[in-house]
Amino acid sequence: MEAAGTSLLSGVFALISLRMLMPFAVKFRLVDKPDQRKLHKGAVPLVGGLSAFVGVFLGFMLGMPLTSGYLIFLLCASVLVVLGAVDDARDISAKFRLFAQVVLGAVLVYGSGDSLESFGNLVGLGVIELGVFGPLVSIAAVIGATNAFNMIDGIDGLAGSLSLIALLSLALLFSVSDGHEAGLALSLGLSCALIPYLMANLRIPPFKRRIFMGDAGSMFIGFAIVWLMIQGAPLEGAAFRPVTALWLIALPLIDMVAIMVRRARKGQSVMNPDREHLHHIFMRAGFSDRQALMLISFVAMLFASFGLLGEFFQIPEWVMFAAFAMVFALYDYALGRVWRLLALFRRGWSTKITSRLKVQS
């Protein structure tokens, strides 16, 4: 009941704050202007993520009895959101942002005392306990998830939809386990808080003006999701196994790791922004942004459903992990050759069309 009330409050506060923040977007330079890499039209207000954060923050403050862990989470998330908003307005260097993420990850993990305790029985030889490495692995996971959701935010609706898929799956897992009321409230609350943003982002009536989430929003979502995953997968009283978490955010995670590997192979900095992410590839292959959104979200839903089925039917963790590693290997292989494959298809199509025309004439 507390979770339902908190979620409702989060959604309502997010809607109100979206309306209130819009007039200030231009004044505080919180607008995204097109450039060589950013191909949208006009200056778009970057207030979607801020409204979701305000919604969750107020919803939690009013609706939930706060534990020290969740208080530290909200404090770190506030700093991250302010940092993201400053970056949205004035562009902060990627190195400084990475440094700030490490510090915030460390404050979250050491301050709350909560960290990833094990990887589970990933290779079938018994549970891999992390012991003293738990906090360090957790900080890496915080940085990983925070950047993964930032990187996927490149076409309308994508970051919002993939976040909703992960958050609603988490909410389902928390709802069927005992002792995870706060996790349920945060996952449902953030889902509700994202709805006004997502509707405006996709210009679903009554929203007419398009908005973006901004780095403030995408980093906050990744940060919240990894916190929920750490909360949900302790050694005692877990709501799910660690490997299940991987499937819930499979696409953003795999896209980030694969693009880092590709950049490193080319001798580039892994922090070099480009237009080589999965959504860019779909669009260069000729899909519209809406088609790319539908296809990628569908695949993300399949992955999350596979993770949930694995959890509910207790498919061995090593099987789930081996399947994940195979998906990663396939993804990396296909995307490394995507232009050659597409050129091959195109040549195939044009040869077929030419020969059909010849037959007709």
Ligand SMILES: CC(=O)N[C@H]1[C@@H](OP(=O)(O)OP(=O)(O)OC/C=C(\C)CC/C=C(/C)CC/C=C(/C)CC/C=C(\C)CC/C=C(/C)CC/C=C(/C)CC/C=C(/C)CC/C=C(/C)CC/C=C(\C)CC/C=C(\C)CCC=C(C)C)O[C@H](CO)[C@@H](O)[C@@H]1O
């Ligand atoms: C730079 C860029 O790309 N930019 C984009 C972007 O542009 P934008 O303008 O928005 O942004 P900027 O350009 O300004 O750039 C922002 C960039 C920065 C701030 C700098 C930082 C950027 C980086 C690239 C650095 C990232 C650094 C890292 C340290 C990340 C690496 C970390 C990891 C891979 C995490 C590893 C840790 C784990 C524990 C893994 C699990 C991870 C989780 C997140 C989740 C879950 C938690 C659990 C409870 C589950 C744990 C369970 C397990 C079983 C764990 C064990 C599993 C593993 C170790 C597997 C993980 C590994 C894989 C997935 C690999 C494959 C696996 C196998 C082979 C098995 O956006 C623009 C728009 O799109 C774009 O144009 C631009 O380019």
Ligand SMILES: O=c1ccn([C@@H]2O[C@H](COP(=O)(O)O)[C@@H](O)[C@H]2O)c(=O)[nH]1
């Ligand atoms: O909902 C969205 C979100 C982003 N975009 C486009 O992607 C870039 C990404 O910006 P970053 O600052 O690199 O994160 C953004 O400028 C838009 O051009 C979008 O179209 N829709």
